[in-house]
Amino acid sequence: MRLKEDDEACREALKSGKVLLYHKLSPLLRKTSSGYKLASLKTSGFNTNPFKFFHFINKRILHIHLYNCIPISLDLEQILEKVGKDKHIVNESFLLGCTDKDEPQFSLDVGDLDRSALEQECRGMFVDLRKAFFMIPGPESPLAAKGQALLRWHQTNCFCSATGQPTVRNQSGSFRVCHSSGITYYPKMAPVVIVLVSDGSRCLLARQAMFPPGMYSALSGFCDMGESVEEALHREVAEEVGLEVENLQYSGSQHWPFPQSSFMLACHATVNPDKTQVNIDKAELEDARWFTYEEITEALQNLPRDPRREPPVFWVPPSYAIANQLLQEWANHQQLSRKLHGLK
Numbered sequence: 141m142r143l144k145e146d147d148e149a150c151r152e153a154l155k156s157g158k159v160l161l162y163h164k165l166s167p168l169l170r171k172t173s174s175g176y177k178l179a180s181l182k183t184s185g186f187n188t189n190p191f192k193f194f195h196f197i198n199k200r201i202l203h204i205h206l207y208n209c210i211p212i213s214l215d216l217e218q219i220l221e222k223v224g225k226d227k228h229i230v231n232e233s234f235l236l237g238c239t240d241k242d243e244p245q246f247s248l249d250v251g252d253l254d255r256s257a258l259e260q261e262c263r264g265m266f267v268d269l270r271k272a273f274f275m276i277p278g279p280e281s282p283l284a285a286k287g288q289a290l291l292r293w294h295q296t297n298c299f300c301s302a303t304g305q306p307t308v309r310n311q312s313g314s315f316r317v318c319h320s321s322g323i324t325y326y327p328k329m330a331p332v333v334i335v336l337v338s339d340g341s342r343c344l345l346a347r348q349a350m351f352p353p354g355m356y357s358a359l360s361g362f363c364d365m366g367e368s369v370e371e372a373l374h375r376e377v378a379e380e381v382g383l384e385v386e387n388l389q390y391s392g393s394q395h396w397p398f399p400q401s402s403f404m405l406a407c408h409a410t411v412n413p414d415k416t417q418v419n420i421d422k423a424e425l426e427d428a429r430w431f432t433y434e435e436i437t438e439a440l441q442n443l444p445r446d447p448r449r450e451p452p453v454f455w456v457p458p459s460y461a462i463a464n465q466l467l468q469e470w471a472n473h474q475q476l477s478r479k480l481h482g483l484k
């Protein structure tokens with residue numbers, strides 16, 4: 141909290157902090173023996189930096205050392221200088237929070253620098269965030285999402301909407317101010333409802349034309365101004381597939397960085413099993429259909445970990461996405477009721 145509001149303390153924290161690097165909003169990942177991880181880089185304020193220590197010995201030794209033992213201890217300022225950028229741009233990082241060990245974490249977009257030169261220096265690769273969600277460990281996903289969301293918000297809120305004058309950030313990046321109008325702008329999320337509709341034995345999933353081939357998700361939609369979650373849910377399902385839902389049950393919420401930071405409010409709902417005929421709004425959806433318990437459990441087990449591999453014919457959003465949580469809950473509920481009814 142103090143770091144968020146105290147510019148000086150935040151500047152100091154950056155000297156010993158870790159920075160998640162993005163290139164045009166794609167986070168930097170590094171391959172490890174067990175898969176991919178988000179890469180964070182230390183700033184040169186980190187006194188025991190092994191990069192400096194080994195630099196004069198032998199470049200080759202340095203590389204081996206960093207690869208095998210401490211893959212996240214590269215010095216960000218040195219990397220920036222190597223690729224021809226003023227190291228002081230590190231000060232443009234935004235505060236994301238602190239780790240369990242009280243280490244401050246920041247995000248920085250270096251989209252104006254040569255991508256492959258950076259990847260080489262950082263020994264990693266910048267990956268589109270949607271793909272990265274399938275590659276990095278689940279607990280790292282919220283951080284990757286927050287890092288991107290904050291960067292995007294600052295990139296798109298550089299000017300005051302009242303005066304057209306430039307806005308100025310505080311050091312942590314928790315707000316921007318227009319000194320001409322005195323207006324303070326805070327990062328925003330748009331409320332979105334998402335609902336998994338069930339007819340008792342099947343659930344309804346849909347796909348937009350822009351989804352990757354084969355991916356289906358729960359129905360979702362932005363809340364209109366003045367609407368409650370319940371109203372938005374009833375309206376979205378009626379508009380998109382022409383069904384009337386009942387028995388709304390809250391499941392959970394999550395921040396979702398797309399398209400410009402959404403606040404997802406997730407629910408389960410049912411329809412009358414005699415009224416399941418879908419009437420798809422083709423302007424919004426490419427397809428919507430009912431899926432059986434068997435299809436869902438198979439899709440949940442078949443998450444494509446590496447998006448470069450051929451995905452299965454039908455697949456669902458990654459485990460971090462709240463749509464996946466809804467499907468897990470629905471499958472667990474189905475499994476229980478099947479047991480109760482003596483089915484497999």
Ligand SMILES: NC(=O)C1=CN([C@@H]2O[C@H](COP(=O)(O)OP(=O)(O)OC[C@H]3O[C@@H](n4cnc5c(N)ncnc54)[C@H](OP(=O)(O)O)[C@@H]3O)[C@@H](O)[C@H]2O)C=CC1
Nearest residue numbers: 330332357360361362396398399402404457461462463464
């Ligand atoms: N985390 C998860 O598990 C999931 C997350 N989602 C997210 O939910 C979000 C909304 O779902 P979606 O079904 O597309 O929404 P909608 O069904 O509301 O349709 C999207 C359309 O609504 C219009 N719109 C209205 N308000 C806004 C706003 N505040 N921001 C952007 N567009 C708006 C846009 O139309 P126009 O472009 O014509 O202006 C847009 O194309 C998506 O960003 C998606 O990424 C969806 C499913 C799963």
Ligand SMILES: [Mg+2]
Nearest residue numbers: 359360361424
């Ligand atoms: Mg929708």
